[in-house]
Amino acid sequence: MFHKALWMQNYKQSKLMVWVIFVIMLFHFPFNAMTTVANMEEQIRLSVLHSYDYTPSGLHAANIFNGGALSLMMIVSTIILASLLIGVERNTRRNDFTFSLPFKRRDLFLAKWLFGTLVIASFHLFHFTLGYVVFSFSDFGYLLNEYGMIELYLSPLLSFILVFSFALFIGTVAGEMISQVVLSFIFGIFPTGFFMLITGFFYAHGGRAIYTYQGIEDELVARLTVFSYPFVHTDTAEQGYPLILMIIGIMVLIYAGTALYNRSRVEHNGEFLLIKELHPVFLVGIVICFALLGGFITSGLFSWSGSFRLGMYWIGYLTFGLFSYLIAKRLLSMNLTVRNR
Amino acid sequence: MIVEQITKSINGKTVLDNISFEVKPGSIVGIIGRNGAGKTTLLRILTGIMDPTAGDVQIKGKSIFKSPEVKQDVIFVPDSSEAMKNYSTRELVRLYKSVYPRFDEVYFHELMERFNLSEAKKIKNYSKGMKALFSLVTAFATRAEYIILDEPTDGLDVIVKRRILRTLVEEVAGNNVSVLISSHRLDELEYMANDVLIIKEGLQDSYYDLDTLKSQYKKVQVVFKGYLPEDIKPHVSIHSQTGRVYTLIVDRGNEEADKRIRGAEPLLYEELAMNLEDIFVTKLGGDEFVS
Numbered sequence: 001m002f003h004k005a006l007w008m009q010n011y012k013q014s015k016l017m018v019w020v021i022f023v024i025m026l027f028h029f030p031f032n033a034m035t036t037v038a039n040m041e042e043q044i045r046l047s048v049l050h051s052y053d054y055t056p057s058g059l060h061a062a063n064i065f066n067g068g069a070l071s072l073m074m075i076v077s078t079i080i081l082a083s084l085l086i087g088v089e090r091n092t093r094r095n096d097f098t099f100s101l102p103f104k105r106r107d108l109f110l111a112k113w114l115f116g117t118l119v120i121a122s123f124h125l126f127h128f129t130l131g132y133v134v135f136s137f138s139d140f141g142y143l144l145n146e147y148g149m150i151e152l153y154l155s156p157l158l159s160f161i162l163v164f165s166f167a168l169f170i171g172t173v174a175g176e177m178i179s180q181v182v183l184s185f186i187f188g189i190f191p192t193g194f195f196m197l198i199t200g201f202f203y204a205h206g207g208r209a210i211y212t213y214q215g216i217e218d219e220l221v222a223r224l225t226v227f228s229y230p231f232v233h234t235d236t237a238e239q240g241y242p243l244i245l246m247i248i249g250i251m252v253l254i255y256a257g258t259a260l261y262n263r264s265r266v267e268h269n270g271e272f273l274l275i276k277e278l279h280p281v282f283l284v285g286i287v288i289c290f291a292l293l294g295g296f297i298t299s300g301l302f303s304w305s306g307s308f309r310l311g312m313y314w315i316g317y318l319t320f321g322l323f324s325y326l327i328a329k330r331l332l333s334m335n336l337t338v339r340n341r
Numbered sequence: 342m343i344v345e346q347i348t349k350s351i352n353g354k355t356v357l358d359n360i361s362f363e364v365k366p367g368s369i370v371g372i373i374g375r376n377g378a379g380k381t382t383l384l385r386i387l388t389g390i391m392d393p394t395a396g397d398v399q400i401k402g403k404s405i406f407k408s409p410e411v412k413q414d415v416i417f418v419p420d421s422s423e424a425m426k427n428y429s430t431r432e433l434v435r436l437y438k439s440v441y442p443r444f445d446e447v448y449f450h451e452l453m454e455r456f457n458l459s460e461a462k463k464i465k466n467y468s469k470g471m472k473a474l475f476s477l478v479t480a481f482a483t484r485a486e487y488i489i490l491d492e493p494t495d496g497l498d499v500i501v502k503r504r505i506l507r508t509l510v511e512e513v514a515g516n517n518v519s520v521l522i523s524s525h526r527l528d529e530l531e532y533m534a535n536d537v538l539i540i541k542e543g544l545q546d547s548y549y550d551l552d553t554l555k556s557q558y559k560k561v562q563v564v565f566k567g568y569l570p571e572d573i574k575p576h577v578s579i580h581s582q583t584g585r586v587y588t589l590i591v592d593r594g595n596e597e598a599d600k601r602i603r604g605a606e607p608l609l610y611e612e613l614a615m616n617l618e619d620i621f622v623t624k625l626g627g628d629e630f631v632s
Contacts, residue, residue: 005439012428097424099390101440102412266391267351267382276352 003103006111013094014084018119021077025123028070029131036064037138061143064131066156071230078120078164079184085112086171086261087180090269091336099266109172109261113254116164124157150243151233158246159229163188165253166226172260173278175271176336191224197292204299204313270337279332286328287321294320342415342487342519347386347396349379355543356382360396362538362548364487364519369509371534371551372523373621378540380523381420384491387521388417400487413441416485420492422472426465433464433479441483449482456504470501477505481512488512490522494529506533531617539620555615558623562588563602564609573601578623588613590623 011018040056047054089095098108132152136144144152167184174180186193195217202208222228229246260275268274273282298316302309342364349357357379364370374380385391387398389405389412397404400411425433430453438444453460456474461467467475473493480488493509494502510533512518524530530537537554539546547554563569564586569579576598580588586609591598602610 003439005436008432008436008439012432092423093419093421094424096385096390096417096419100388100412100415100417102410102415104409263392266385 002114003107003111005101006103006108007115009098010085010112010115013088014081014115017077017081017084021074021081021119022123024070024073024077025127028073029064029127030134032064033131033134033138036060037135037140040140056140056143058143058146061135061140062147062152064135065128065152066233067231071156071159074120074160075163075188075227075230078116078160079167079181079188081116081119082164082167082171082184083177083180085116086168087174087177090174090274091176095266095269099264105262105264106258109168109258110254113165113168113257116168117161120160120164121157124160128153155233155243155246156230158243158250159233162229162246162249162253163226165250165257169253169257169260172257172264173273173275175268175274178336179272179331188227189225191221192228194289195221197289197296200296200299201292201313204295204310206310270335272332272334283325283328283332286331287325290324291317291321294318294324342387343399344387345397345399347383347393347398349382349386349391350394351382357386357393357540357543358545360538360540360545362536362545364521365536366486366519367513367517368535369513369520369522369533370536370538371530371617372521372538372540373525373527373530373617374540374546379543380540381491383540384417384489384521384523388412388415388489390417413443414486415489416441416480416483416487417489418476418480418491418493420495422464422476425476426463428464429462430460430464430475437479437483441485443484445482445484448484449478452478452481452508455508470497473497474501474505477508481508481518484516486518488518488520490520490524492524493522494524494526502529509533527617527621537617537620551617554620555617557593558615558620559591559593560588560613560615560619561591561602562586562609562611562613563607565605565607570601570605573598573605576601580619580622590615590619 040060043054043056089098099105101108103111132144135141166188167180170184170187171180174183222232223242223245226249229242232242265274265276268276273279295313295317297320299309299313302312344360344362344364347357347360348355360383362370372380372383382391386393387405389398389409392406397406399405400414403411405412405415428436434444434446434449438446452458456478458467458471458475458478464472464475477490477493480490494505497505506529509520513520520533522530522534531551534551536548536550538548549557560580566585568585569582569587576591576595578590580590582588589602591602
């Protein structure tokens with residue numbers, strides 16, 4: 001997995017996204033630190049000029065380093081990076097070239113993971129350090145005193161690596177780039193999204209939320225949702241266990257990803273899914289989820305309860321269910337392989 | 342290279358069934374079969390791109406699937422250079438040098454010069470013929486013992502094609518390289534190949550050296566007083582017919598066929614030279630063969 005050729009190959013096919021990640025972090029850490037300091041100075045100047053109270057916010061300072069727009073952009077960019085490393089190979093003949101090389105598939109997968117992880121970790125370290133130095137040497141550096149390195153540095157970094165590992169794992173199941181991206185987003189929010197749709201179903205039928213275990217259900221669902229990790233870092237610092245969950249998650253995803261990549265059925269490259277046996281599961285899953293979403297949306301259009309709202313729920317449910325069935329059937333039988341000479 | 346009982350099923354359909362053969366050092370093996378017979382699938386299995394459902398491919402006693410490092414001796418040249426299109430020639434040389442320990446850069450430049458190939462900033466800037474030539478040049482420069490080619494001359498002009506074929510034969514003769522070629526160009530294979538593997542609907546029809554294969558059949562031109570007698574038809578393959586002039590392919594082992602032809606007292610009986618195309622037509626599909 002430390003083979004020079006694989007590093008060259010991985011960089012070659014993903015370099016655009018590598019430098020996009022570099023720029024995202026450049027803007028979000030050092031530039032953001034500079035503009036936040038400038039904004040705070042300007043706010044103080046204005047508050048003196050117009051005689052009003054202004055207290056710089058520690059939360060504002062912490063958000064330079066974690067959460068918010070950075071998390072959102074990193075989720076999108078790491079997923080695209082993962083899809084350029086695996087998915088795009090399956091759309092083209094590059095996969096043939098990669099698999100014909102004298103390397104174990106395990107090493108090919110681990111080289112991709114290590115490449116992406118090192119890109120994320122090294123750029124993050126570099127820009128974080130620059131941003132941290134800029135802000136801590138400003139007049140507002142004291143604002144960072146209430147935050148530790150776990151919530152400012154380690155937790156966001158691990159959460160980005162977790163999302164990347166997750167998207168790379170999805171790449172071992174998906175048959176091509178677009179399905180890898182789409183499935184990464186769907187399964188990245190799946191536990192929370194599905195829980196919301198199920199509660200929506202019960203609400204529409206006159207049910208109400210009963211928290212038998214004092215809200216542990218919500219906590220559990222959030223912890224199972226990969227995309228929740230890049231946005232919440234205070235809990236991580238306070239309780240510690242989300243940090244361990246992220247590390248376990250990354251390890252499980254590497255292990256499962258390696259195992260599945262090893263068994264890649266190249267003959268299904270370009271199809272929505274690489275594992276044909278999953279087609280019925282996905283067909284049923286897609287239809288149920290979109291039907292629930294349809295019911296959730298149409299019933300949400302009416303604020304009053306009763307049979308009319310229930311009727312609307314089922315109209316939405318059946319309409320979305322029908323169309324998602326027709327689209328999913330086509331989706332699962334498509335093949336997006338580019339075969340140029 | 343030993344190919345042992347390769348079977349491949351895709352979507353529950355067996356596309357290759359029990360293919361076995363051995364590639365001897367310094368030989369050229371032609372793989373022929375009709376469109377969709379499973380030739381490309383076989384080549385992809387031989388290079389470890391695709392896993393077989395059953396069977397194994399061994400090089401120097403080691404399975405390429407369990408010990409892929411033995412593939413340092415195998416280079417696959419697909420029918421498209423699309424995977425390489427964004428690389429520059431220099432980048433590709435660097436990449437190949439790090440993958441194939443015996444990559445010969447001096448020989449690479451010598452071949453580039455011989456074929457008048459200039460360095461390119463991107464392989465996709467080369468013309469179709471130049472791309473095919475470049476793929477072969479890099480393959481030769483790896484000094485791999487086995488070169489696997491999928492339709493290497495498809496779409497190339499005659500001059501480029503000749504140069505490629507000549508270089509291939511020189512490589513095999515001079516460097517003891519073994520070449521496996523899947524091609525529809527039977528005339529080219531006949532010019533180069535020592536051995537021929539015929540695949541018919543995923544099954545191994547035969548694997549012989551070309552001369553043995555040709556000696557199994559004879560091509561005869563016959564003219565009868567009337568049309569071809571019905572009792573002969575089940576024993577021969579009709580290669581072509583012009584009026585009452587028939588060209589027949591006859592299995593040399595089928596004495597009954599010869600007896601019946603001569604028994605019908607033909608006005609003309611003349612044996613013609615067999616070529617690979619005749620064998621292809623006979624074995625794989627009669628008049629409606631695809632070439």
